[in-house]
Amino acid sequence: MASETSVLEDALARASAGDEAGFLALWRALQPRLLRFLRVIGCSDPDDVASETWLQVVRDLHRFSGGEEDFRRWLFTIGRHRAIDAARARSRRPADQMISGLDILADDQMVEDQVLDGMSIRSAIALLAGLSRDQAEAVALRVIAGLDTPDVAVILGKSTGAVRVALHRGLKTLANDPSVRALAGRPRPEASFRTLEEVD
């Protein structure tokens, strides 16, 4: 049976050729993760930013060459840029122009009754969003986007070492969070844990 990666490689090739089914396969595989990443980094309108991200992807897809991992790196790079643009635009608006309409787009009304291991996706996203910006971005790109540490470093414009430090600190903070300890069945913080970087 073909792996998911090879399925997405095929979908990417088809999408590049204008095939709708190929594009939909890509979109369905990556849109949820893009939305989660945008929420982690504090994007106030993730649906809109994700749409703009895909719009740019669709426009430039005919010039894309590379594999599924390259595409994922490209997608999340664009998504991060669009989120930064949106945040800058939002900061320029007068205070009374903050989009109250986004209340109805917030995920508090989304269907998230699919709970894994006692934690909802929304709660997990909130946990990551509670980290410092650097740590949250690093962990989200590493875990949600599935990128490796050097790629995360390129996207964030940091050294690989700096990203490793951010990952280490972020994961340490998460591991000591009471809700994560509860998931592990540990009522109290443990002295040490293995991080992504220690097994890289």
Place this chain on the structure above:
Amino acid sequence: MNSDPPEETGHLDPGLDKLFRTLTAPPVPGELAGQQDALTMFREHARPAAGAAERIARPGRAARPRRSAIGPPRSAARSAWWPIPSGVRMAAAAILAFGAGLAVAAYLAVLPTPVQQLAHDVFKFVGVPAAGPSHRAPSPGSSNHVGPGRSPGHSARPSKSPSKKPGSSAHASPSPSASSSAAGQEQLSATAASNQIAAGSATVIDGQLTKSGQAVQGVTVTLIERRALQLSWHVVGTALTGPAGNVAVTTPVLTTNAVFRLVIPGTADSAGVRIIVIPPVSLTLTTGTDGLVDHLVVSTQFARAGNIVVLQVESASGSWQSLREHVLDASGMTRFTVSGTRLANEMVRVLLLATARHGASPSTPVTIPAPS
């Protein structure tokens, strides 16, 4: 891509492992609510890559060597699209570039008055404004203008500068809300009474033009619009500023979300004002013959096939809990069948999930009657 967490997480702290599995869990329905919109966008904007047929013939090929740059490189085989001698292509490109530049300049109303008026006469059907009181030639030093013709927020190529940090001024392309002017120059604001309106209605964008804190009267201000999932901005109206520098322009009737800006080409432009449309959703209860099975018919306007509606029941605490979801058919309708016994006397509603085209919209709740 594997939907599982990174393989290393198997060795991680068990709590983190579960956290990562949650973060990479399969999508929930709301995360795929915009699928139909995404497909429409793909149909409207996608262009097949040169040599794509060959790539499809070898779908299992190994990925090409990783590039150092993030963005996709231009395809060297792109010329296969245009089997025309290069000299002819260059001449055609020059003509197109000139024509496009003229059109953009006319659209921005930065041409000399007679030329602008001529452009308006010829191209008014695409929104080129007439020469007006505010019309002026661009000054060489006016670098602050961000016009719609630059496709704000969307660089023509994938960004090659992912290393910019949030807030970096050099980052990316001009923002769609890039604000108006430096100190001492015109400042143009834009607001709307509400950022949410019922789909199928219009609203008014109010603005004010000031210069060094003083109201500026008698200047033509143009309202431009970019609808959801569209790249281009369109002129939708103009108005003259009043004594207080104020202006009000009514939007077109909106059936999709849109961003509006007030602009004085070459002089000032406002921040974007996003308007979210709320489609009406109706829920009709049809009681079965014995009351054991009831039907809830959902109908919508301005939603699209593939959009998702969620059946919800009101809990004792007053919050709404989701029961199940359906996808709207081509006529914007769907039907839930519910148990009159299990939901007897419960208040239920449906919620149309938000997409890029519209906001979320709940129906009026109905009460499921107890079986007779």
